[in-house]
Amino acid sequence: MKKDIDEIREITAALAAGGEMLPQMASEGIHAGFPSPAQDYMSGVIDLNRELVRHPEATFYGRVVGDSMRDAGVEEGDVLVIDKALEPQEGDMVVCSIDGEFALKRISFSGKGVSGAKEASRQKVSYNILGRRDIWLMSANPKYRPIHVEEGNDFTVWGTVTYIIKKIK
Amino acid sequence: MYALVDCNNFFVSCERAFQPELEGKAVVVLSNNDGCVVARSNESKAMGIKMGVPFFQIRNLSDSGRLVVKSSNYVLYGDISRRVMSILRSEAPRLEVYSIDEAFMDLTGVDPATHRSFCLDLVRKVRLWTGIPVSVGIAPSKTLAKVANHFAKRYPGYRGVCTIDTDEKRIKALSLTPVGDVWGIGRRVAPKLEAMGIRTALDFVNMPREWVKGKLGIMGARTWMELQGSDAVPREELEARKTICTSRSFADPIPDLEELSLRVSDFAAICARKLRKENTAAGRVTVFMFTNRFRDDLPQYYPALSVPLDVPANSNQEIVNAALKGLRAIFKEGYGYKKAGVIVDEIIPESQIQGSLFDENAEMRERENVISELMDRFNTSDRSLLRLASQRPGHYAEGIRREHCSKLFSTSWDEMIEVR
Numbered sequence: 001m002k003k004d005i006d007e008i009r010e011i012t013a014a015l016a017a018g019g020e021m022l023p024q025m026a027s028e029g030i031h032a033g034f035p036s037p038a039q040d041y042m043s044g045v046i047d048l049n050r051e052l053v054r055h056p057e058a059t060f061y062g063r064v065v066g067d068s069m070r071d072a073g074v075e076e077g078d079v080l081v082i083d084k085a086l087e088p089q090e091g092d093m094v095v096c097s098i099d100g101e102f103a104l105k106r107i108s109f110s111g112k113g114v115s116g117a118k119e120a121s122r123q124k125v126s127y128n129i130l131g132r133r134d135i136w137l138m139s140a141n142p143k144y145r146p147i148h149v150e151e152g153n154d155f156t157v158w159g160t161v162t163y164i165i166k167k168i169k
Numbered sequence: 170m171y172a173l174v175d176c177n178n179f180f181v182s183c184e185r186a187f188q189p190e191l192e193g194k195a196v197v198v199l200s201n202n203d204g205c206v207v208a209r210s211n212e213s214k215a216m217g218i219k220m221g222v223p224f225f226q227i228r229n230l231s232d233s234g235r236l237v238v239k240s241s242n243y244v245l246y247g248d249i250s251r252r253v254m255s256i257l258r259s260e261a262p263r264l265e266v267y268s269i270d271e272a273f274m275d276l277t278g279v280d281p282a283t284h285r286s287f288c289l290d291l292v293r294k295v296r297l298w299t300g301i302p303v304s305v306g307i308a309p310s311k312t313l314a315k316v317a318n319h320f321a322k323r324y325p326g327y328r329g330v331c332t333i334d335t336d337e338k339r340i341k342a343l344s345l346t347p348v349g350d351v352w353g354i355g356r357r358v359a360p361k362l363e364a365m366g367i368r369t370a371l372d373f374v375n376m377p378r379e380w381v382k383g384k385l386g387i388m389g390a391r392t393w394m395e396l397q398g399s400d401a402v403p404r405e406e407l408e409a410r411k412t413i414c415t416s417r418s419f420a421d422p423i424p425d426l427e428e429l430s431l432r433v434s435d436f437a438a439i440c441a442r443k444l445r446k447e448n449t450a451a452g453r454v455t456v457f458m459f460t461n462r463f464r465d466d467l468p469q470y471y472p473a474l475s476v477p478l479d480v481p482a483n484s485n486q487e488i489v490n491a492a493l494k495g496l497r498a499i500f501k502e503g504y505g506y507k508k509a510g511v512i513v514d515e516i517i518p519e520s521q522i523q524g525s526l527f528d529e530n531a532e533m534r535e536r537e538n539v540i541s542e543l544m545d546r547f548n549t550s551d552r553s554l555l556r557l558a559s560q561r562p563g564h565y566a567e568g569i570r571r572e573h574c575s576k577l578f579s580t581s582w583d584e585m586i587e588v589r
Contacts, residue, residue, distance in 0.1 A: 057252040058298035060579055062588040080588060085298050095588050100190035104588045154192065158300075 052163050058085035060159065062095055062102070069093070069104050072140035078166050080104070082159035093161040096137065098147070099154050105137035105147070107157065114138070114146045170281065170307055170334070171400075172274040172288055173314035174257055174295075176250075177302040177322060179270035180208035183249045184239050186300030187578040187586055196237045199224055201486075203240055203572055240571035247479025248579045252299050260291055268521060269480050273311055285330055292329040308333040311402045312395035315352040316342050316370065339398060343371035353392035358385065370396055413451070415439040416510020422461060423506045429458070430493055436511040437485075437492035444483035444513065452481040452515030454488055456495035461507040472499035481517055488513065 053059045062080040072093070074080075080095065088094050094107045108114070114136055135149040149155045176182060180198040185191045195212035199205065205223045213236060218227060230236035250269045258264045263275035279287055288305040295303050306317030313333050320342060321331035333339050349359030351370050367373050373381070374396045382390040394401040415436040423429050433456055444451055457473035476491040492511045576584035 055298065057255045061582075061585045063585050065587045066589045068589060079585070084300070095586075097189035100192065102189065102586055102588045154189075156189075158189075 052081050053083075054162070055083055055085040058159075059083050062104075064104060068139040068141050068144050070141045072106075074104065074140070074164055075166070078164050080161045081163035081165065083162045084159040086160040086162070088157050088160050095158045095161060097154075097156050097158050098137070098149070102158065103137065104161070105139060108136040108138060109134055111136045111146075111148070114148075170276040170284060170309055171311050171314045172261075172276055172284070173267075173306045173308075173311065173318045174272050174274060174288075174291070174303050175306075175318050175322070176253060176270035177304055178208055178210055179250075179301070180239075180241065180246055181210045182301045183246050184242070184575055185210075186249065187245075188575065191237055194237050195230075195235060196239065197227070198239045198241050199573070200241060207241060238573050240574035242571075242575050242577070243479040244577050244580055245575065247477075249299060249301060250479075253295055253301055253303070256295055256298055257291070260287075260294075273314065276307070281334070284334075285332055288330040289328065303329065305330045306333070307331070308339075309398045310395040310400045312352050312392055313339065313342075313398060316346055316396075319346065319350065336398075340371060343374060343396060344369055346370040348373050351392060351396065353388065353395070354385075358389075411449075411516045412512060412514040413440050413443050413516070414510060414512045415443075416457075416508060418508045419506070423509075424502075424504065426497070426500050429500065429506060429509060430496060433492050433496045433509055433511060434489045436509070437489040440511050440513045441483055441485045441488035444488070444516070448519045449516045450481035450483040450519050451478065451488065451513035452517065453477050453513065454491035454495065455512040455514070456492045456499070456509070457512070458496075458499075458506045458509035460504050468504055470501060470504045472501070474499045477515075481515065481521075483519065 049056075060082050062082055064074055064076055064078040064080060066076060074093075082095050086092075088107050090107070090109055090112075092107055094105060096103055096105060096107070111134060135155070137147040137149065139146075181191075181196045184196060184198065191210075193212070194210070195216055195218075196210040197206045197213050197218060198208040200207045203224055205221050206218060206227070207220070209218055209220065216230070216236070218230075218236070224238070227236060227238075231238040246269060253270075254264070254266050254272055257272055257274060261274040261276070261279070263277065265273045265275075267273055276284055276287075284307050288307060292303055292305060295301055304318055304321040306314045306319070306321050307330065308314040308317045317331045317333045321327045321329055324331075333342055346369060347359075348354060348362050348367055348370055349356055351373070354362070354373075362368075362373065367376065374393060376393075378390055378393055381393045385392075391401045417432070417436070419432070423432070437454065437456075440451070440454075453475050455473060455475040457471070459471050460469045461467060462469060462471075474495040476495045478487065478491055482488060482491075488511075578584060578586055
């Protein structure tokens, strides 16, 4: 134990003598850890973690596959910033899981703009985490029809999309 | 009052959070190297799969599609654990993180009348924010909070939160708890107690304190006190902090990564051996090196880097792995390194590494560590006769078998979830 303490002293002294840094935490690249917005925080620097991530513990990223949101400007390869802490509101773009698959949709509780919404909503929906009766999932591409969440669907809103990151060069 | 927050089937829940297709299916997570089962979903528990079962014994179930098998993805679990703990800490600053999936919250300052609703909100928040289901046991001592947590998990009626706040509830809970399930009473002691007619936790607390102390020593007496409802596990014990350092100066400066890797591997292995000797494990590994500071004529470089471990560890494999990761990150060509070393800290008793590879199944742990122990037997502190094949540069993680590993969904830009 005494030897350990001596060692540490020696190391600290040597580091100080070298005028170099004390041990620093490994960056994300090493640990692949959770990027803390407070880490390496410097004034006068725009920190995208801070600007784009409101709830760090609840924020995840997703990669867009396919063209279901094409008309909303979301293309294959775009990166979604997804905040699971937010409660989805009418018209929000959400990542939901429906019958075991992730889907990117706009969510609607009114079925506004959906033809035949009223008839379909007569079917009961017993399971959804939002405690609301009707949930419509809409794509931004005429190729895909609106989906009315039915009783048999295993459905949850996984998170709300807050930003879309697009690589253009 | 304490609240023990425990993640339900944590590793499986982490897998499910990013793979909704696993919801409702029988899932198990395997240990390092795909050796044996370290986590089970409720469905796989119901199939009768036991903790610690070797993979080959259940391979037929996975081949026939009845069971989903996942390799352990500790980077993912570590990240999700940090998120969960961070949420808990923001709600209750006096938090003792006990293991990767468990933490004790000190509820001092929270109105007792609102304990339950406070914890129900917490369960909901953690679930919503991270996708991880948690259960909470509330009680006046940590050991009773553990008991309460078992009930919260077992009976859905509690909606994830069970409170033991009256003597009546305490006695009822203890009478329903097998003595071997009590935190602090090992599976080895339990059969002896049962042979003496002590089957439940209530039988145990009904024995006189002196008798318990005589049979089980001071720790047993403490467990007895805790089950009576008095807070007897001191906080410091959960936070034993120490540092182990191994470093050497080299006779001739070492300029190349390969040679340095061998040395750093040895230092890390020595640290790991010390940890095992003391039955502790470290949560962080730091590697550092110096050029010769007395040679003004040569370029100088004194790098150091700390690599946190996802789960505190004491096996050669894990400590060496972390040290080499660190080394590769800070190594620069063009310098002659005169000294290098490895420091391990964030040290906790091995018994506290729960829900992972240690406490749940001693037999399994032995299997995991048999190589390390063999190495201990052959290696003296100055000379390493036996080395991990991977104590060579560049060969690390490749040596570990992970055939069913999921992606680094939450920590890697190239492996995030795909959304259609």
